[in-house]
Amino acid sequence: MGYSNSVYKAASDILHERRLNAEKAAERRKEEVYERFPRVKELEKQISMSGIKTARAVLAGGDVKVEVEKLRDKDLAMQAEVKRILTDNGYPANYFEPKYFCKKCEDKGYYDINGKTVRCSCMKSALISCACAELNRYAPLSLSTFESFNLDYYDKTVDPELKLSNYDLMSRVFNFCQNYAEKFNEHSKSILMKGATGLGKTHLSLAIANEVIKKGYGVIYASAPSLVSKLEKNYFSNNDDDSAFSILVDCDLLIIDDLGTEFHSQFGVSQFYNIFNSRMLSNKPIIINTNLSVKELENNYSQRFVSRICGNAQQLNFKGKDIRAIRR
Template sequence: MAYSREIYDAAEKVLSKRRKMAEDDAENRRNEFYKSCPRASEIEHKLASTAVSTAKAVLKGGDTASQLQKLKEENLGLQQEYSHLLAEHGLGTLEPHYKCEICHDTGYVDGKMCSCMKELMRSESYRRLNALTSLSLSTFESFSLKYYSEEPRKGRPCDRDIMRSTFRYCVSYAQKFGLDSPNLIMTGGTGLGKTHLSLAIANEAIKKGFGVVYASMGSLTAKLENEHFGRESGTGAMDSTRECDLLILDDLGTEFRTSFSSSAIYNIVNTRLMLKKPTIISTNLSINEMIAYYSERFASRIIGSYRRIAFVGRDIRQQKRMQDE
């Protein structure tokens, strides 16, 4: 996976912080232990000096073997006493407790990048993609049905009833969200709450610890294009969108369409279908428009593998603006 220097540095920074925390904590535990148990501190000094005595004995020559044997026995005795004292004070070890047992928070093991470092770079990449959106503003609690009309409709439920079931579906989708959740396509005009409810789902999935990328189509395709043509340093946007646990593509059809962007979108959607990773797309486009804008192949992929969620009503932003006037 191609990540830029900044992403790499950000991950290194987190690791060195973790390392320092673990080492400071070990240092504190050691100091505490020696304060409450002066004998332990004494033993540590003795152990250090037996190491020096051993070296001296070897240098001096003479009956080295028996001298060394004696030192070794002393040493063992001291070490045993030390572990007894540790146990008495309810301490197992004074070694640092690293967050990652495999690499001791260095990020590398046997010259290879550790999985914890990869994980850090992945989440940093998501964070940067998501920084483009105000993710925390839209929640289920802040969604209101009052903007949807209760006026009876011929042959179908009123707007509010349709939106109530859409809302309930989204809440339960978020509650039950997992890697086997279905793909959704949210359809309907501008300002009907598609962005709001998809953001609310994103928030819930993030709270559950899933790696979520939320991308508005306009900024995503610009970013992909810039990274692809080397105009912007790589943040792994393409890989992140393909591999995250949940991808939300907001406002399909509003992006600046080029042959590059169309094939990039197809590629992302298709790869995620193959990897069986859930995606949520929101769009104002009808199926016919989708065929005209992209391709029949793309539209049929969406129809065949996405569950359609309908949004109806009158533009909420417009209603709010009129209320304010």
């Protein structure tokens, strides 16, 4: 999967900082012990010099094997003494070892397996997180929270058929979204938000995004028109870069706003279907907001397309009057 140079750099910087912090913390622990036990400091200094002594023994000639074995045995004895001092005084034997965030690659981002260098899962997570941050740079994620959502804009008059007011309905929707965000994981159920313009679909989906991001998950928010535009640009640029599509499939939560408002094209329909289908096969959640009814979605896309979405998503119906009009 391809990423921009800026994403690679940002991810590498994250891992480098983790590694640096782990090694600095290990040095602080060493200094703490050295201050209490000068003998440990003396032993550590001698251990660090053992490599130089071995090299000198080799250069000096003579019975190199015997001399190297003596130096090795002395080195092991000094290491054992350091560990004994540590454990006798309540420290773990590995107290001087850096505590890396990722033990598999020691925060390098890569490790060797069977003679082959492979990218570590921590590097993959950092790349996705940085790619999400880059894509969301201009998204209005900070503008909408659960705290700023006001249910008082919804009418409390009870519908005689539904035996429910818009206020009651939207209270249930609001509570569902809050609970969804609180319990979110990478395999949470998808959501299809339907309703007219200005009823809070974007606000609640962004409120979910804010809470999910706080949990450390990678979230991408995009309007359908901007998403199609970016995918078209990548597809027709002939640079074989599929990073945009891959990130949309790989991120922990994808939010597509205003589905149905994009310029209708076969390319857009096929791209959306491929994204939805790929995420659903991987059991990854997606939140879709639309002003269209199920029938209108079928007319814009296809019955198979809509069936795939509706069959795998919790449908939330938004009702009421345009809040933006009321505010004006």
